Ligand SMILES: *[C@@H]1O[C@H](CO)[C@@H](O)[C@H](O)[C@H]1NC(C)=O
Ligand SMILES: *[C@@H]1O[C@H](CO)[C@@H](O)[C@H](O)[C@H]1NC(C)=O
Ligand SMILES: *[C@@H]1O[C@H](CO)[C@@H](O)[C@H](O)[C@H]1NC(C)=O
Ligand SMILES: *[C@@H]1O[C@H](CO)[C@@H](O)[C@H](O)[C@H]1NC(C)=O
Ligand SMILES: *[C@@H]1O[C@H](CO)[C@@H](O)[C@H](O)[C@H]1NC(C)=O
């Protein structure tokens with residue numbers, strides 16, 4: 001899920017007023033050589049694998065796993081979301097609006113401290129494949145502190161947020177919150193890095209049929225892919241966003257003037273679909289099929305008759321540049337084009353790109369085909385084709 005807060009955070013930082021941002025932009029781990037971090041050699045935490053479940057509704061939507069919060073620990077399922085910075089999850093402070101989710105019981109944790117500051121968190125992409133309209137993904141969050149551990153790694157007491165109200169769009173989620181995994185490491189991840197965990201994580205995000213999805217915190221699980229990782233550097237000034245510049249998009253091996261232009265693409269593990277500006281979206285669809293049309297009931301969504309979509313060639317190659325200056329493609333195969341029938345019109349199948357002006361973003365439909373390394377320490381991303389795909 002892409003939190004609009006990332007962009008607010010950039011604006012706040014520019015205005016040199018970061019007082020409302022908790023645990024502000026912990027870049028220390030990047031700037032300070034590890035040997036200088038007190039206690040690093042002594043503790044030297046080792047990487048752990050955290051199993052992930054796939055939230056599947058006709059199509060793969062999101063991948064989530066458990067964290068432990070409080071004393072004694074309570075198990076809270078969260079999306080590990082590279083599109084947002086903070087940890088927030090439903091608590092017993094939220095009543096009816098959160099009734100369908102597991103709630104963290106604040107009274108049952110002896111280490112819970114309520115911070116009392118409330119604010120709203122808006123998302124530009126939500127929990128499913130449907131476009132975000134009318135601010136339908138909004139959380140009211142309240143500052144707090146408590147202990148958090150993930151995969152047995154104990155971050156100690158960290159800043160977090162409890163969700164005290166939410167819009168109805170969150171009701172269907174089989175998880176209770178979102179663990180932001182932005183490229184500037186906030187919250188539990190910043191705390192673990194300060195305790196000596198290597199400053200990177202890796203994701204093995206698989207389709208439901210394959211399963212065994214996994215987040216590796218602090219390392220890379222080499223058993224999950226073949227071949228070499230290709231790395232590409234985040235542009236400077238990414239301010240917490242995971243993003244890479246791309247000079248070209250190609251469809252079925254061909255590009256156009258519109259698609260052969262540079263754009264910066266955000267990588268969001270918490271979003272299932274792809275978002276491109278309207279002009280890019282329509283340029284891509286024009287090369288796939290003239291049957292793909294905007295779906296009026298859901299502004300930003302597109303679809304075509306389900307009867308014609310099967311087997312349609314729709315290979316999307318997105319070109320990036322490696323750290324060595326060589327071009328490489330990340331490829332979304334034709335099979336991802338169809339994300340399933342629209343509820344309001346089951347004869348029309350939704351296609352995988354939603355139009356959203358000002359944002360170019362890829363999510364699960366790309367990550368399903370790559371093992372991905374999110375290297376905070378070196379501000380770069382690595383990719384290798386998934387071993388099983
Ligand atoms: C999370 O923990 C619950 C038990 O509290 C367990 O049933 C579930 O399988 C766990 N989920 C994952 C992805 O490990
Ligand atoms: C929360 O924990 C308190 C203290 O253990 C307990 O009395 C209460 O019933 C719990 N509430 C819920 C909703 O489980
Ligand atoms: C919770 O949010 C809804 C909007 O989703 C709003 O109508 C309602 O008043 C809010 N409740 C509280 C207690 O703030
Ligand atoms: C990337 O894909 C395009 C279109 O299919 C192709 O022309 C190009 O050679 C590919 N680049 C690399 C480095 O494979
Ligand atoms: C893409 O644009 C570059 C100039 O920016 C040009 O050199 C290249 O030939 C173009 N590639 C294609 C396939 O049109």
Ligand SMILES: *[C@@H]1O[C@H](CO)[C@@H](O)[C@H](O)[C@H]1NC(C)=O
Nearest residue numbers: 258261277278279280357358
């Ligand atoms: C496409 O639209 C975006 C956002 O509206 C704009 O920034 C970009 O310049 C446009 N690209 C072209 C090639 O017109």
